[in-house]
Amino acid sequence: MNAAKTRYRTLVFPAVNQAAEEYVAAARARGEETICAASVERGEIAGARGDLHWLPPVYDDGFSENFLSLVAAHSIGRLFCPVASVHDFMARFLDAHHPAIELVGQSPIRQQVEQHHRLMARARRLLPLVAHCADPAPSLSLLEVAGLLRQASQIYGESNDDKLAAMMGILASAPPGDVIEIGTLMGRSAFVLLYLAWRYRIGPVLTVDPWMADNAVQRRSPQALQALVDEWDFEVMSEGFFVNMIPLRANDHSHLRLPSEEAFALYAKDSARTYSADSKIAYSGQIAAIHIDGNHDYDLVWKDCQLWLGKMLPGSWLILDDYVWAHGDGPYRVGNDLLLEQGERIARAFVCGKALFVQWQH
Numbered sequence: 001m002n003a004a005k006t007r008y009r010t011l012v013f014p015a016v017n018q019a020a021e022e023y024v025a026a027a028r029a030r031g032e033e034t035i036c037a038a039s040v041e042r043g044e045i046a047g048a049r050g051d052l053h054w055l056p057p058v059y060d061d062g063f064s065e066n067f068l069s070l071v072a073a074h075s076i077g078r079l080f081c082p083v084a085s086v087h088d089f090m091a092r093f094l095d096a097h098h099p100a101i102e103l104v105g106q107s108p109i110r111q112q113v114e115q116h117h118r119l120m121a122r123a124r125r126l127l128p129l130v131a132h133c134a135d136p137a138p139s140l141s142l143l144e145v146a147g148l149l150r151q152a153s154q155i156y157g158e159s160n161d162d163k164l165a166a167m168m169g170i171l172a173s174a175p176p177g178d179v180i181e182i183g184t185l186m187g188r189s190a191f192v193l194l195y196l197a198w199r200y201r202i203g204p205v206l207t208v209d210p211w212m213a214d215n216a217v218q219r220r221s222p223q224a225l226q227a228l229v230d231e232w233d234f235e236v237m238s239e240g241f242f243v244n245m246i247p248l249r250a251n252d253h254s255h256l257r258l259p260s261e262e263a264f265a266l267y268a269k270d271s272a273r274t275y276s277a278d279s280k281i282a283y284s285g286q287i288a289a290i291h292i293d294g295n296h297d298y299d300l301v302w303k304d305c306q307l308w309l310g311k312m313l314p315g316s317w318l319i320l321d322d323y324v325w326a327h328g329d330g331p332y333r334v335g336n337d338l339l340l341e342q343g344e345r346i347a348r349a350f351v352c353g354k355a356l357f358v359q360w361q362h
């Protein structure tokens with residue numbers, strides 16, 4: 001973009017959908033001025049804010065005149081068009097009537113096609129890793145890997161593609177039993193675990209996270225990391241988690257909003273109890289797979305392992321998150337202690353996506 005164009009505003013037309021809203025929010029955050037227009041009296045998006053300009057539908061006779069006068073009155077230099085048919089129309093219209101206006105980005109259809117190609121390329125890259133981790137058990141199809149990646153990517157979280165792919169593979173060989181996650185945040189890895197527990201017929205899922213600032217602070221990490229806790233609204237984190245789980249939520253998942261230690265006390269006392277009023281989930285009290293991803297301070301990771309690993313079934317899996325971590329060495333030291341102390345009970349261990357994966361002997 002040349003320097004002169006940056007002085008111009010961007011017209012968002014038609015400002016009637018989520019893509020328009022997201023464009024306006026991102027543009028404002030980067031200091032780009034926008035104005036919104038639509039051919040409806042009250043645009044669902046911009047109309048709600050009261051700054052919506054009306055334009056006739058693009059096929060009406062008066063469209064050209066109205067559009068060009070809006071452009072002139074508001075120094076429009078760019079046009080963002082989030083509706084495929086209008087984008088297509090406007091590309092030809094601008095060529096013919098106002099080539100100086102830049103049409104931002106590709107058409108929504110082209111974007112979908114390319115987004116899908118990128119997703120499938122990610123899934124194709126990961127499929128051999130999934131199969132390798134599952135070996136000799138059969139694992140997921142390309143479509144399943146792509147579907148899980150796509151949904152997991154929509155969920156704010158801290159588990160990367162490689163770690164999720166390794167999870168998708170190893171759970172193929174987990175014995176029947178409970179699947180546990182300590183530390184959910186908004187549910188990126190929980191979503192994947194919930195799908196896999198159902199897909200491989202492993203057993204019910206129990207997730208644990210207190211969603212409280214006191215627990216989230218990692219006192220052995222740099223101050224800058226500790227301060228991030230203040231940015232969170234923990235009620236949003238909690239509500240967001242349940243929203244994210246809804247598409248997969250059946251009668252096979254419950255959540256304990258408690259610190260790991262208190263959750264373990266309940267689980268150990270009576271694993272078959274009903275943890276939430278609306279579910280009747282019979283946990284076996286024996287763990288088929290556990291993802292330990294709570295507070296990463298050494299003493300807390302150590303305690304998580306001390307408590308929960310006593311319930312591991314033969315052939316079960318531990319995923320110890322952030323074994324490789326830039327902000328501290330809690331999981332690394334605990335992982336190493338574990339490998340040393342439990343060496344004889346361990347069948348397989350490897351690091352992938354920064355996490356340590358350990359399988360107990362059968």
Ligand SMILES: C[S@@+](CC[C@H](N)C(=O)[O-])C[C@H]1O[C@@H](n2cnc3c(N)ncnc32)[C@H](O)[C@@H]1O
Nearest residue numbers: 157158159183184185188189215259260294295
């Ligand atoms: C790194 S995040 C989890 C990331 C998540 N598994 C993902 O894939 O996006 C760590 C989470 O651990 C939770 N946490 C902190 N202390 C905890 C504790 N004592 N017991 C359980 N969860 C804890 C925090 O609230 C936070 O949501």
